Every structure is written in structure tokens, then in C-alpha cells.
Amino acid sequence: MDTRDYIVLEDLYGAHNYHPLDIVLTRGKGIWVWDVEGKKYLDFLSAYSAVNQGHCHPRVIKALESQAEKLTLTSRAFRNDQWPLLAKELCELTGYEMALPMNSGAEAVETAIKIARKWAYKKRGVPQDRAEIIACSNNFHGRTITLISFSSEPLYRNDFGPFTPGFVMVPYGDTAALETAINPNTAAFLVEPIQAEAGIIVPPEGYIKEAKKICERHNVLFIADEIQTGLGRTGKLLACEHEGVKPDVLVLGKSMGGGCYAISAVLSPRTILGLFKPGEHGSTFGANPLACAVAREALRVLVEEELIENSAEQGKYFLEKLKTLKSRHIEEVRGKGLLLGIELKPEAGGARRYCEALKEEGLLCKETHENVIRFAPPLIIKQKDLNWAFKRVHQVFKKI
Ligand SMILES: *Cc1c(COP(=O)(O)O)cnc(C)c1O
Numbered sequence: 001m002d003t004r005d006y007i008v009l010e011d012l013y014g015a016h017n018y019h020p021l022d023i024v025l026t027r028g029k030g031i032w033v034w035d036v037e038g039k040k041y042l043d044f045l046s047a048y049s050a051v052n053q054g055h056c057h058p059r060v061i062k063a064l065e066s067q068a069e070k071l072t073l074t075s076r077a078f079r080n081d082q083w084p085l086l087a088k089e090l091c092e093l094t095g096y097e098m099a100l101p102m103n104s105g106a107e108a109v110e111t112a113i114k115i116a117r118k119w120a121y122k123k124r125g126v127p128q129d130r131a132e133i134i135a136c137s138n139n140f141h142g143r144t145i146t147l148i149s150f151s152s153e154p155l156y157r158n159d160f161g162p163f164t165p166g167f168v169m170v171p172y173g174d175t176a177a178l179e180t181a182i183n184p185n186t187a188a189f190l191v192e193p194i195q196a197e198a199g200i201i202v203p204p205e206g207y208i209k210e211a212k213k214i215c216e217r218h219n220v221l222f223i224a225d226e227i228q229t230g231l232g233r234t235g236k237l238l239a240c241e242h243e244g245v246k247p248d249v250l251v252l253g254k255s256m257g258g259g260c261y262a263i264s265a266v267l268s269p270r271t272i273l274g275l276f277k278p279g280e281h282g283s284t285f286g287a288n289p290l291a292c293a294v295a296r297e298a299l300r301v302l303v304e305e306e307l308i309e310n311s312a313e314q315g316k317y318f319l320e321k322l323k324t325l326k327s328r329h330i331e332e333v334r335g336k337g338l339l340l341g342i343e344l345k346p347e348a349g350g351a352r353r354y355c356e357a358l359k360e361e362g363l364l365c366k367e368t369h370e371n372v373i374r375f376a377p378p379l380i381i382k383q384k385d386l387n388w389a390f391k392r393v394h395q396v397f398k399k400i
Contacts, residue, residue: 003036021359021366028055031378031385033364042389044358044365046378049196049228049339051259053301054378060258060297067293075284082292089296093303094237094250096267098274101287105227105253106142108264111281112190112223112249113146115266117166118275119221120187131187134220136172140197141190141225173203175210182214188221188249189214193239196228199372200341202334209243221272227253227264228339232302232379235312235337242336248272258298259378263291307379311337314381321390322375327397331371340375341368354396361392 006024023041027034031054033043046052053060067082074080087099100115102108113133120126135141135150148156149163157163168186170177172195193208195201215222224247229239231252240247249272253264266273285291302308315337322333322342329348335341344351351367358365358373368374377389 001036006036021355021364023359023364030054030057031381039362041359041362041364042377042385044363044375044377044389046255046376047259048254049233049376050254050257052232052255052307052379053258053298053305054380055259057258057298057301057380059301060260060294063258063293063297064260064290067290070289072290073285073288076282076287080287080289080292082289082296083287086287086292086296089299090252090265091267093299094252094267095246096250097270098268098272100266100273100276100281101292102264102266102283103262103285103291104142105225105251105264106144106147107283108227108251108253108266109141109147109190109225110144111266112225112251113188114281115268115272115275116188116190116221116223116249118280119272120185122275123271124187124219126185126187130185132166132168132183132185133187134168134170134178134181134189136191136195137169138172138195138198138201139190139192139225140195141192172198172201173207175207175214178211179214179218182218182220186218186220188223190223190225192225192229193242194229194234194336194339196339196374196376197368199343199369200335200339200374202336206243208240208245212243212245212247215248221248223247223249223251225251227251231255231299232308232311233337233339233376234335235308235315237308239336255302256295256298257291258294258301261291261294263295302379305380310381311379314338314383314386315340317383318375318386318390321386322393325394325397329397329400335375338376338379338381342373342375344371344373346371348400354400357396357400358392361395363389363392 003024024036025033026036090099117131120131137152141147146164150167170181212222250267257263329344331343331345351373355365355367
């Protein structure tokens with residue numbers, strides 16, 4: 001079978017809910033991946049930041065293998081010996097008191113919404129079924145019906161209604177609009193510290209800090225979706241730290257699973273997650289020992305290999321390099337840590353053809369929306385590999 005054969009099969013039997021670049025990967029190691037033709041590429045997307053530790057990190061794979069031989073799934077009907085340790089280590093790492101484990105990012109955001117609503121009824125006296133959650137325009141929190149109910153992207157919503165009520169939208173980056181939208185029924189403000197899927201949208205400086213203050217003033221929970229920005233991606237453990245903010249509720253996912261297992265979590269003080277009673281929420285695969293063992297090792301790798309520091313350092317270096325690109329097609333270069341993007345001018349003909357051209361040069365990137373090329377390599381990347389990548393980016397901008 002060659003590339004064509006796989007594509008034909010996938011497109012025949014698989015639903016077409018993605019528009020992937022036409023390359024078929026079969027192997028990965030660190031920052032590199034290989035396709036079925038044996039061609040090697042630098043992964044500059046990291047599975048939307050789920051592969052921050054790099055592909056098949058030896059320590060993560062070892063943890064996976066040794067746990068797989070011992071115990072993989074208990075359900076929460078019984079306890080296992082991995083979840084208590086992950087819960088403790090995760091809380092100690094992030095500075096929270098309690099954690100609730102789920103599998104996908106979307107499930108964790110749903111969990112945060114559920115507990116924010118319960119908190120509003122129990123702690124704030126909001127009348128039953130009246131709790132409101134404020135979200136931002138151009139947000140991305142996942143694909144469930146509830147989460148797309150407050151998406152502003154028609155592609156995510158059209159034909160999928162009816163939608164879940166109880167959400168209010170405000171423009172991203174606008175603290176005055178946030179404060180105006182708050183009313184006595186407002187339970188929480190849900191926000192991404194950088195909107196990655198929207199095209200690496202970095203809000204005005206001070207936005208996160210001011211939004212947190214507004215939430216405190218009105219006794220509204222500040223929920224940060226750090227599924228993509230968290231765990232070192234932006235050069236800090238959490239992107240909210242850039243403005244010295246500690247969210248009331250933190251949502252993590254993606255690289256928590258070290259690039260090889262789906263695991264997500266919600267973290268908060270005891271006064272919030274402590275409100276869940278047995279039976280009110282759960283997941284069959286949540287906190288399974290295999291996921292927990294992998295996540296424990298993935299977090300240790302993040303800290304012990306100093307990936308956060310590396311993300312800050314290499315991100316700064318690469319952003320400066322990108323700023324030296326001379327092209328009439330570039331509108332802006334932006335981002336934090338190793339979450340970077342080039343926004344193209346509308347007349348550039350879209351980011352897709354740049355990603356196609358970069359792929360030919362051996363650099364795997366993906367457009368986000370029409371006009372933004374995202375650069376998000378694994379956080380283990382070294383300066384010499386960034387130089388290699390920059391050469392390709394430079395080439396492509398010279399050619400197109
Ligand atoms: C990827 C992502 C999600 C959804 O995570 P899934 O694991 O795909 O459900 C939610 N929020 C943000 C900010 C994300 O980047």
C-alpha cells in the first residue's frame with residue numbers, strides 16, 4: 001500500500017470531518033515523523049499541542065508499557081493505585097486542591113461547566129436552571145452540542161441545533177463587555193488565555209488580569225481553558241501566569257497524556273469541585289490506571305527535562321526569526337512561547353497553500369482558519385532544528 005491507497009481507503013470508509021494534508025504518517029520519534037514512503041518531516045503542529053513531549057518519548061512509552069502489563073482499566077467502581085498519585089502530583093504541580101479526571105478536552109470543559117452551574121446554585125443562590133456562563137467570541141472549547149452552542153463559528157454550528165441554553169457571548173479581549181454582561185445569574189466566565197484555534201489570537205496585555213479582577217468583584221468563577229496553552233506551551237506552566245492570574249477553575253488536556261493517551265482534568269479549590277457528590281458525574285475510562293501512569297510520567301518529563309523553560313527560550317528565538325521574514329503577504333507574526341502564528345494578508349491566497357508548500361520542504365504545519373499558519377513544534381525542540389525549520393519557512397515565503 002502506498003500513500004494513494006491509504007487516502008482512497010480513508011476517504012471511502014472514514015467520515016470526512018477533517019481536511020488533512022495528504023501525507024500518511026507511520027512512525028514518529030521526538031520532533032520527527034516519517035510517512036509511508038519513508039520521507040521524514042519535522043512536526044510543527046504537535047497534534048495541536050498534544051505531543052509537547054515529542055513523539056514516542058522513551059520515558060512515556062516505558063510508563064505506558066509497564067502499566068499496560070499490570071492493570072489498564074478498573075472503572076471508578078473500584079479504586080486503583082495510579083489515580084491517587086496522579087491527583088496529588090497534578091495538584092502539587094498546579095497549586096490546586098482537587099482534580100477531576102476525564103478523557104477528552106471537551107469532556108473536561110463540560111465538567112467545568114457542570115460544576116460552575118452547581119456552584120452558582122449552592123453557593124450563590126442563583127435560582128435553579130437560571131445559571132449563565134459567559135464565553136468569548138471566536139472561542140474553541142470542543143465539539144459537543146453544549147460547547148458548540150456558544151461557538152461563533154458557523155462551520156462548527158450550522159445544521160447541529162437545537163443548542164444548549166445558558167450561555168452569553170462577549171467579544172474576546174474586551175473587559176468592559178465582560179463586566180456589562182455579568183448579571184446576578186452569572187456563574188462563570190470561560191476563557192482561553194490565548195485563542196489558539198481562532199488563529200493564535202493574543203488578547204491585549206492585561207486582559208486576563210483585569211477579567212479575573214472583574215470576576216472577583218462580582219463573585220463569578222474565572223474558568224481558564226488551558227487545554228492547548230497549558231503545560232508549558234506558551235513558555236509558562238500555565239498561560240495565565242503571564243499575567244499573574246490563578247484561575248478558579250483550570251481545564252487541562254492534550255499534552256497531559258504525553259502524546260500517547262487521551263486524558264484531561266479539571267482542577268479547582270475544594271470549595272468548588274468538592275461540591276460533586278457520588279453519582280453526579282463520571283466517566284468509565286476516567287482515571288484509568290493506564291492513562292494515569294502515562295500522565296504521571298508525561299508531567300515528570302515536562303518538569304525534569306525543563307520543557308517549560310525550553311519553550312520560553314526557543315519560542316522567543318523563533319518569534320524573532322519569524323519577524324525578520326520579508327514578505328508583502330504577511331500581516332502579523334505573533335504568539336507566546338512555542339505557540340506562534342503568521343497571519344497572512346487576505347490577498348495572500350490563504351494559509352493552506354503555504355502549508356502544502358512547507359510540507360514539500362519537510363515541515364508539517366497546519367492552517368488555522370483561512371489566513372493563519374500555526375507553528376507549534378514539540379517543546380523538546382532545539383535551536384538547530386528551529387534554524388532548519390526557519391530555512392524552509394524562508395524558502396517558501398520567497399517562492400510564493
Ligand atoms: C483541543 C481543545 C479542546 C478540545 O479538546 P478535545 O480533546 O479535542 O476534546 C478544548 N479547548 C481547547 C482550547 C483546545 O485547544
